[in-house]
Amino acid sequence: MSGFAQNTFNGLVSGAFYALLALGLAVIFGMLRVVNFAHGAFYMLGAFGAYVLLTEAGVPFWAALVIMPLALAVLGMALERAVIHRLTRLDPLYNFLLTFGLTLILQDLVKSRYGIQSSPYATPAALSGSVNFGLFDFPTYRVFILGFTVLLCVAVWWVLGRTRIGMVVRAATERPELTRAFGIDVGRWVTPVFGFGIGLAGLAGVLAAPMRAVNPLMGADLIIVVFAVVVIGGLGSIFGSVAAGFGIGLVQAWGEAYLSEFPIVSQTVVFVVMAVVLLWRPAGLFGREEAPA
Amino acid sequence: MAAASAAVVLVAGCGGGGPASGGDEKLTGDKIVLGVLNDQSGAYSELSGKNSVKAVEMAIADFKAKYGDKAITKDITVETADHQNKPDVANSKAAEMYDRKGVDLILDVPTSSAALKVADVAKEKKKLYFNIGAATTDLTGKSCNKYTFHYAYDTYMLANGTGKTTTEQVGKNWYILYPNYAFGQDMEKSFSAAIAQAGGQVVGKDGAPFPNTTGDYSSFLLKAPTLNPKPQVLGTMQAGAELVNVVKQYNEFKLRDKGIGLAVGLMFITDIHSLTPAALAGTTYTDAWYWNFDQQNRAFADRFQSATGTRPSFAHAANYSAAMQYLEAVQAAGTDDADTVVKGLEGKEVNDVFLRNGKIRAEDHRVIHDAYLAQVKPQAEVTEPWDYVKVLKTIPAAEAFRAPSADCKM
Numbered sequence: 001m002s003g004f005a006q007n008t009f010n011g012l013v014s015g016a017f018y019a020l021l022a023l024g025l026a027v028i029f030g031m032l033r034v035v036n037f038a039h040g041a042f043y044m045l046g047a048f049g050a051y052v053l054l055t056e057a058g059v060p061f062w063a064a065l066v067i068m069p070l071a072l073a074v075l076g077m078a079l080e081r082a083v084i085h086r087l088t089r090l091d092p093l094y095n096f097l098l099t100f101g102l103t104l105i106l107q108d109l110v111k112s113r114y115g116i117q118s119s120p121y122a123t124p125a126a127l128s129g130s131v132n133f134g135l136f137d138f139p140t141y142r143v144f145i146l147g148f149t150v151l152l153c154v155a156v157w158w159v160l161g162r163t164r165i166g167m168v169v170r171a172a173t174e175r176p177e178l179t180r181a182f183g184i185d186v187g188r189w190v191t192p193v194f195g196f197g198i199g200l201a202g203l204a205g206v207l208a209a210p211m212r213a214v215n216p217l218m219g220a221d222l223i224i225v226v227f228a229v230v231v232i233g234g235l236g237s238i239f240g241s242v243a244a245g246f247g248i249g250l251v252q253a254w255g256e257a258y259l260s261e262f263p264i265v266s267q268t269v270v271f272v273v274m275a276v277v278l279l280w281r282p283a284g285l286f287g288r289e290e291a292p293a
Numbered sequence: 294m295a296a297a298s299a300a301v302v303l304v305a306g307c308g309g310g311g312p313a314s315g316g317d318e319k320l321t322g323d324k325i326v327l328g329v330l331n332d333q334s335g336a337y338s339e340l341s342g343k344n345s346v347k348a349v350e351m352a353i354a355d356f357k358a359k360y361g362d363k364a365i366t367k368d369i370t371v372e373t374a375d376h377q378n379k380p381d382v383a384n385s386k387a388a389e390m391y392d393r394k395g396v397d398l399i400l401d402v403p404t405s406s407a408a409l410k411v412a413d414v415a416k417e418k419k420k421l422y423f424n425i426g427a428a429t430t431d432l433t434g435k436s437c438n439k440y441t442f443h444y445a446y447d448t449y450m451l452a453n454g455t456g457k458t459t460t461e462q463v464g465k466n467w468y469i470l471y472p473n474y475a476f477g478q479d480m481e482k483s484f485s486a487a488i489a490q491a492g493g494q495v496v497g498k499d500g501a502p503f504p505n506t507t508g509d510y511s512s513f514l515l516k517a518p519t520l521n522p523k524p525q526v527l528g529t530m531q532a533g534a535e536l537v538n539v540v541k542q543y544n545e546f547k548l549r550d551k552g553i554g555l556a557v558g559l560m561f562i563t564d565i566h567s568l569t570p571a572a573l574a575g576t577t578y579t580d581a582w583y584w585n586f587d588q589q590n591r592a593f594a595d596r597f598q599s600a601t602g603t604r605p606s607f608a609h610a611a612n613y614s615a616a617m618q619y620l621e622a623v624q625a626a627g628t629d630d631a632d633t634v635v636k637g638l639e640g641k642e643v644n645d646v647f648l649r650n651g652k653i654r655a656e657d658h659r660v661i662h663d664a665y666l667a668q669v670k671p672q673a674e675v676t677e678p679w680d681y682v683k684v685l686k687t688i689p690a691a692e693a694f695r696a697p698s699a700d701c702k703m
Contacts, residue, residue: 117339213537256512
């Protein structure tokens with residue numbers, strides 16, 4: 001029983017990373033119709049940024065948790081203005097290739113400066129212990145990640161659901177033409193939303209630094225699963241991306257714990273789920289099919 | 294390319310009876326070309342990679358300085374290529390090196406599957422290959438051949454040193470976690486055998502996904518303390534960034550406090566550097582060479598550092614040694630003809646900065662030498678950068694490596 005609870009908890013922690021990354025991808029796709037392939041690279045930059053801030057300027061984890069998402073959001077907005085928005089009117093493939101190219105450039109820039117070897121980053125002292133839940137102990141840092149991510153997702157949900165900005169974003173995501181027809185300037189929200197999505201990726205990176213290997217390819221490995229998560233949740237569906245993120249984290253953790261004799265199954269379970277979902281609901285669990293023209 | 298056509302012209306010149314020296318051609322193209330084929334951008338680029346090319350260049354400079362005008366030639370160059378750890382790329386790059394770049398000897402080649410391909414190419418082209426970076430014992434087993442030598446280390450050496458000693462000194466019950474592909478499976482088998490031989494037992498083992506895209510090992514680490522009987526040692530066979538993930542999470546779940554020690558199958562000094570000694574303090578592993586072991590190693594490490602800015606891993610030192618021993622063999626033979634050089638190398642006993650009590654075995658071309666059981670120092674005992682381990686004991690050459698395998702038929 002305690003084993004099951006521990007594995008469940010772990011699944012939720014992995015899911016927290018998927019949710020943060022998928023949420024960013026979903027808002028960007030919804031607003032810009034851009035599949036941001038560079039999302040993993042920004043996650044990596046978040047983690048590396050935390051490492052560089054700590055080793056070269058002595059900036060602690062807590063400060064990095066604020067600085068890096070903001071800095072990357074600004075970088076994201078600059079990129080959106082400089083290149084991405086120029087291609088949004090063309091076939092989506094153009095931006096797909098552009099962001100893929102960006103990924104390679106960012107990875108190689110980091111590689112040429114810091115090498116391929118993983119860089120050390122210690123868990124912040126205040127969170128290095130473990131919490132006793134009666135049935136089992138769990139590392140404090142993981143409890144923190146889970147709590148923090150859930151709070152953040154609730155905050156995003158509140159902003160989208162209860163504020164005017166959120167209303168515009170939701171409207172523009174679901175019916176961009178109609179929203180424009182009401183005289184709302186959708187364009188001015190595109191850049192901040194892109195920056196926000198990138199900021200979330202950077203935040204996930206900072207959170208990952210103490211528990212994952214920090215190296216230039218850390219995002220490239222993870223992003224494939226995140227794309228599967230987004231597809232399962234429904235492209236562009238904000239609630240779907242978060243729910244699917246946590247759900248896939250759970251499925252993976254249970255798969256690894258209880259199907260470890262069948263490594264082929266536990267390694268592919270995410271993609272099997274994706275295939276089944278696509279056959280059953282082509283728009284994803286929470287996505288809406290495009291209205292026929 | 295320019296070098297290759299110049300070589301053709303030179304050879305043609307000789308054929309025409311031009312140069313006064315004339316007579317038999319001692320060296321193909323009147324020069325020696327060493328080829329370093331390894332990972333120059335991926336997971337193994339730091340532990341070997343471009344700095345191994347530097348090490349080979351150091352060997353060439355030392356060789357020229359030693360023999361001066363008596364050197365068989367002053368024209369010794371290095372060719373390099375990135376095989377990206379892919380067997381098919383390694384295969385075509387090796388063929389290109391031998392056929393078009395005039396390479397006499399290929400060095401390094403990490404990644405076992407790639408190394409086995411290059412061994413086949415060497416056999417087919419009848420050209421020399423000194424493997425350093427790959428661990429599979431098949432190179433001196435069923436895939437051995439006349440032109441391939443295995444330097445540095447192999448899975449038997451790692452398992453024998455770490456598996457045996459840890460079982461005797463830390464605990465008899467093991468839980469083994471390995472990456473589920475050729476290298477990991479080979480390591481798991483070698484370790485299980487060594488543990489059983491030392492009187493221990495493997496109470497659980499799991500193949501983790503490879504590559505592990507999620508970077509998460511918590512389900513395995515949570516399982517370890519629940520096994521019955523409870524393991525006293527977690528043996529991780531992961532390498533590079535995956536090893537970093539396992540160790541970070543091992544510390545996060547505080548398995549050491551729960552009475553489960555850590556043993557690492559394969560670790561390079563560069564891994565300790567990225568994890569920090571604090572994260573690994575007390576971990577034992579088998580090392581093929583350590584830069585701060587004695588004065589001779591340290592002197593080499595100082596020269597290496599001034600050339601590269603970093604301390605050498607055992608792979609760097611082994612590349613230096615392998616290049617040097619090849620040049621010495623060519624000098625002694627007076628030719629770079631592969632068959633003649635092989636005859637000179639077989640059975641030779643060698644001592645240099647890397648090879649202590651070294652011997653190039655004729656039976657299977659395993660280059661045996663002393664290995665070292667090492668332990669990562671606690672942070673408080675680290676007094677200078679990169680000085681992260683202490684050597685607990687020297688494993689004599691004859692014990693460090695397996696006896697020649699019956700599978701090897703030259």
